Amino acid sequence: MHPLYKQVETLDKRCCEVFGLSEEILMEHAALALCKAVLEKPLISVLIVCGPGNNGADGLACARLLCGVCEVKVLLPLGVKSPLATLQYARAIALHVKIVKAVEKADAVVDALFGSGQTRPLEAPMVALIETLNAQDARKIACDIPTGLGTGTTVFQADVTVVMGALKEVLFLENAKSVVGKIEVAELGVPRCMYEVPSQTQVLSVQDMRLPHRANPVSHKGDFGHVLVVGGEKEGAGILAAMAAFSFGAGLVSYLGEAFLPPHLMKTASLPPKTTAVVAGMGLGNTHKETTLKALLVESACAVVADADVCDMPLAQMLYAHEKPVVFTPHPKEFCALMKRVGLGEVDVETVQANRLALARQFSLGSKSVLVFKGVHTLVAHKGEVYLCPFGSPALSKGGSGDVLAGMIGALLAQGYAPKEAAITAVLAHALAAEAYEGNTYALTPERLIEGVACLKNA
Numbered sequence: 098m099h100p101l102y103k104q105v106e107t108l109d110k111r112c113c114e115v116f117g118l119s120e121e122i123l124m125e126h127a128a129l130a131l132c133k134a135v136l137e138k139p140l141i142s143v144l145i146v147c148g149p150g151n152n153g154a155d156g157l158a159c160a161r162l163l164c165g166v167c168e169v170k171v172l173l174p175l176g177v178k179s180p181l182a183t184l185q186y187a188r189a190i191a192l193h194v195k196i197v198k199a200v201e202k203a204d205a206v207v208d209a210l211f212g213s214g215q216t217r218p219l220e221a222p223m224v225a226l227i228e229t230l231n232a233q234d235a236r237k238i239a240c241d242i243p244t245g246l247g248t249g250t251t252v253f254q255a256d257v258t259v260v261m262g263a264l265k266e267v268l269f270l271e272n273a274k275s276v277v278g279k280i281e282v283a284e285l286g287v288p289r290c291m292y293e294v295p296s297q298t299q300v301l302s303v304q305d306m307r308l309p310h311r312a313n314p315v316s317h318k319g320d321f322g323h324v325l326v327v328g329g330e331k332e333g334a335g336i337l338a339a340m341a342a343f344s345f346g347a348g349l350v351s352y353l354g355e356a357f358l359p360p361h362l363m364k365t366a367s368l369p370p371k372t373t374a375v376v377a378g379m380g381l382g383n384t385h386k387e388t389t390l391k392a393l394l395v396e397s398a399c400a401v402v403a404d405a406d407v408c409d410m411p412l413a414q415m416l417y418a419h420e421k422p423v424v425f426t427p428h429p430k431e432f433c434a435l436m437k438r439v440g441l442g443e444v445d446v447e448t449v450q451a452n453r454l455a456l457a458r459q460f461s462l463g464s465k466s467v468l469v470f471k472g473v474h475t476l477v478a479h480k481g482e483v484y485l486c487p488f489g490s491p492a493l494s495k496g497g498s499g500d501v502l503a504g505m506i507g508a509l510l511a512q513g514y515a516p517k518e519a520a521i522t523a524v525l526a527h528a529l530a531a532e533a534y535e536g537n538t539y540a541l542t543p544e545r546l547i548e549g550v551a552c553l554k555n556a
């Protein structure tokens with residue numbers, strides 16, 4: 098995993114103070130990383146669009162470094178303002194870097210218009226400029242942050258974003274995935290791990306996935322836990338969760354309710370005595386009395402995965418306040434209901450989506466439970482720490498994907514994983530299996546997803 102930061106200005110400052118570097122040294126490394134990204138694919142010409150601040154200064158320094166390597170054109174739609182931009186401009190001019198007055202055709206376009214200093218929406222001329230750049234048939238490289246991201250709807254559409262120093266939150270907004278392209282972190286003169294400081298937010302890596310492994314040849318089914326899935330009105334949802342739990346390693350899986358089940362699942366009318374984890378909420382509706390659910394989820398000693406409808410029941414508050422392992426798995430609308438149920442106020446989906454990290458953290462600070470807040474970037478939050486999954490794909494945007502995830506978490510809880518670790522591994526395995534799916538992007542079914550998870554390997 099890698100730390101994620103709201104802002105890195107303090108890290109830049111610390112880097113200069115602790116390691117004796119200067120802003121100029123940092124910038125030279127930023128510019129070198131941009132050059133590397135530009136030269137990653139063969140090209141003849143590059144257009145570098147530079148803003149008035151230090152993002153533009155990065156672009157101007159990159160133009161200087163590329164001088165003589167390829168044909169360089171610099172566009173400065175707002176002139177230069179910051180002292181470093183003024184300095185880098187003078188250096189570029191001394192090298193006779195070509196300054197152009199309008200967008201010109203090139204093999205690559207570098208967006209060095211605005212970076213971390215963009216705090217307000219783009220005005221009309223800049224919106225028009227970004228739209229023109231997006232329409233170019235060229236490789237597109239964003240310097241630090243694609244211009245417009247986080248401030249409005251018109252955003253530079255990058256193939257690669259070279260982020261300076263460390264990962265920034267804005268690059269992982271829910272709508273950012275379609276504009277950031279591949280994210281590359283530039284080291285600014287010291288190794289990344291020395292530049293970074295501890296953070297309460299982390300971006301998960303493949304290495305954080307710890308799949309279950311049956312190393313001991315002496316075993317029996319009772320060693321791997323017993324999952325109970327509570328079936329409901331939409332019985333298919335519970336069946337998918339149960340199939341996923343079985344495939345992800347639970348020794349036994351029971352289904353509470355009336356349904357035609359695959360042969361490996363056991364039907365039950367009550368809580369089996371040795372149940373270790375209960376998964377409930379998916380497709381639940383009004384099938385069970387609240388007292389029955391309370392007995393299964395709150396009063397039993399079992400670990401709990403509280404999905405979908407359970408997030409909007411009075412017992413959600415009891416689970417939130419519980420000492421035992423509980424993992425909530427809401428999607429955004431369910432998260433709004435859950436926030437209300439646990440007394441954290443009324444928020445709408447739009448507000449929730451714009452503040453996912455902050456709200457997930459707030460939720461996790463009031464409870465011992467683990468939150469799996471599903472989305473394009475699913476979050477796992479526990480005691481103020483938030484882990485973001487950067488993987489997954491639109492192949493998952495289907496009814497049933499979430500049911501599979503809930504069952505997978507249940508399987509790991511049953512096998513003795515701590516709730517946070519169960520959530521992290523299941524979320525990663527779910528997303529990575531979707532990415533590994535080789536069929537058409539529209540064709541992933543929950544069954545195929547379960548099969549994909551079965552074929553994963555630890556990194």
Ligand SMILES: NC(=O)C1=CN([C@@H]2O[C@H](COP(=O)(O)OP(=O)(O)OC[C@H]3O[C@@H](n4cnc5c(N)ncnc54)[C@H](OP(=O)(O)O)[C@@H]3O)[C@@H](O)[C@H]2O)[C@@H](O)CC1
Pocket residue numbers: 106109120123124127148149150151152153155178179210211212213214215216217218219220223240241242261285
């Ligand atoms: N610090 C360091 O050591 C390092 C910093 N580095 C680099 O510096 C970048 C940050 O630079 P920065 O702070 O100068 O901000 P930046 O993104 O250039 O924007 C500010 C300028 O843009 C303007 N502006 C903003 N929004 C606007 C809008 N909507 N419409 C119009 N204008 C708008 C704003 O105008 P003003 O608000 O002053 O009117 C101001 O002139 C960072 O992303 C990284 O690339 C790296 O080299 C590594 C080392």
Ligand SMILES: Nc1ncnc2c1ncn2[C@@H]1O[C@H](COP(=O)(O)OP(=O)(O)O)[C@@H](O)[C@H]1O
Pocket residue numbers: 405427428471472473474475488489490491492493494495496497498499500501502
């Ligand atoms: N575009 C996407 N990128 C990454 N993950 C996605 C995307 N669309 C959906 N998902 C994932 O698919 C699952 C959908 O869950 P949910 O909406 O609860 O489905 P259901 O209730 O129908 O099973 C979540 O884990 C979510 O993170």
Ligand SMILES: [K+]
Pocket residue numbers: 152208209210211212239240241242243244
């Ligand atoms: K930029």
